[in-house]
Amino acid sequence: MSLDRRTLLGVAALASAGPALSPATGAAQTPQIAPADPTEVIRLWPAGAPGGDGVTVTPIVPERSTDPAFHDRYAEYTTDPILTVMRPARPNGAALLLIPGGGYRWAVVDKEGMDVARVFAAAGVTCFVLRYRLPADGWAAGPNAPLQDAQRALRLIRAGAADYGIDPARIASLGASAGGHLAGLLAARRDATYDRVDAADAISFRPDLNVLLYPVVTLADPFAHVGSRTHLLGAEATPEQIATWSLERMDWSGVAPTVLIHALDDASVPVENSLVLLTRLRAAAVTTEAHLFQEGGHGFGTRLIAGKPAEVWPDLVHAFGARNGWLTVSAATPAAA
Incomplete structure (x- = not known):
């Protein structure tokens, strides 16, 4: 099954539609209720996350939505990182680790996590939504703390593949x-x-395909997202730290196929972030593709782009994955109408 337009819009509607009016009578119908979260959860560190002796924060997951039709939560001060597993009705063998944004201040739960997972799960992909630790919360690893969680998450997914x-x-x-x-x-x-x-930590943590959605890439001015840089490295980050943690300064040789998705009207993370990384990926001979949309803004996920050019991005990821080994040919074949 592919991510055809009907699939995308239908699943996105679960999280976006408010009270509907009956076309026949104009009477208010029963308001939609946000879908329940999956109940299967994996703790990344059963004996506790590493380097937590100096951590005193208390986890919170506030809800920002006032509409019962959708959630808009964020996880702040996470101390017990988890993967939430979303299993598809008809799995096609592909898996997706979702890493939501939040400026390294928090990690959004729904907009770039559960909502996106539902779209890909509807097409047969087994999804894992990561709730990761934040670098400024006192972890001994500092800016490496979120990466510890991401590496551990990928390894656990691969170790449990069967x-x-x-x-x-x-x-x-x-x-x-x-x-x-x-x-x-x-x-x-x-x-x-x-x-x-x-034993899981003997397994590779490198993904087999990379999808970077309006990514923070450079931490250097003038195109840096200052909030992400501050929460990752602190307000007084040195030029050396900025260079070390900017993606376009890293060695990308041998990296798996990578697709970049960005809107030209993104006022929070300028499109130049994707452009500088595209140049770096091409120089490193990484199989890559970039989709730059006229309109979409920042943080659109799947719920906020109905009717906008960027709404096709899950289809484009699906097609890129099919061409580059993430999806099998049979899994990428569109379902009959």
């Missing part, structure tokens, strides 16, 4: 905004950022 009905060689990563920066680190960095915990 249980999830997925191919361990077809695990993609999708990161949005600051989550796109984290997904870029997961793709490009070769160094394990934590000591081995169990």
Whole structure:
């Protein structure tokens, strides 16, 4: 099954539609209720996340939505990172690790997590939504703390491939905004950022496909997202730190196929972030593709783009994955009308 337009709009509507009016009578229909969260959750660190001796924060997950038709939550001060598993009705063997954004201040739960997972799960992809630790919360690893969680998450997914009905060689990563920066680190960095915990840590943490959605790439002015840089490195980040943590300064040789998605009218993370990384990817001979949309703004996920050019982005990811080994030919064949 592919992510055809009817699939995309139908699933997105679950999270966006408010009270509808009956076309026949004009009478108000029963308001839609946001779909329930999946109940299958994986704790990344059963014995506790590494380097937490100096951590005193208390986790919170506030709800920003006032509409019962959809959730808009964010996770702040996370101390027990988790993966929420969304299993499709008809799995096609592909898996997707979703890394939501939030400027490294928090991680959104729905807009770039659960909402996007529902769209891809409807097309047969087994999805894993990551709730990761934040770098300014006192973890010994500092800016490496979120990457520890991402590396551990990818390894756990690959280690449990048989249980999830997925191919361990077809695990993609999708990161949005600051989550796109984290997904870029997961793709490009070769160094394990934590000591081995169990047998899963002998497995590769490198994704087999990378999707970077309006990603934070450079931490250098004038195109940096200042909030992400501040929460990752602190307000007094040195030029050396900025260079070290900017994706376009990293070695991307040997990285899996990577697709970039950005709107030209993004006022929060300028499109130049994707453009500089596209140049770097091409120089490193990474199989890559970029989609730059006239309209979409920032943080659009899947719920906020109905009727806008960027609404086709899940279809484009699906097609890119089909061409580059993430999806099998049969899985990528559109369902009959």
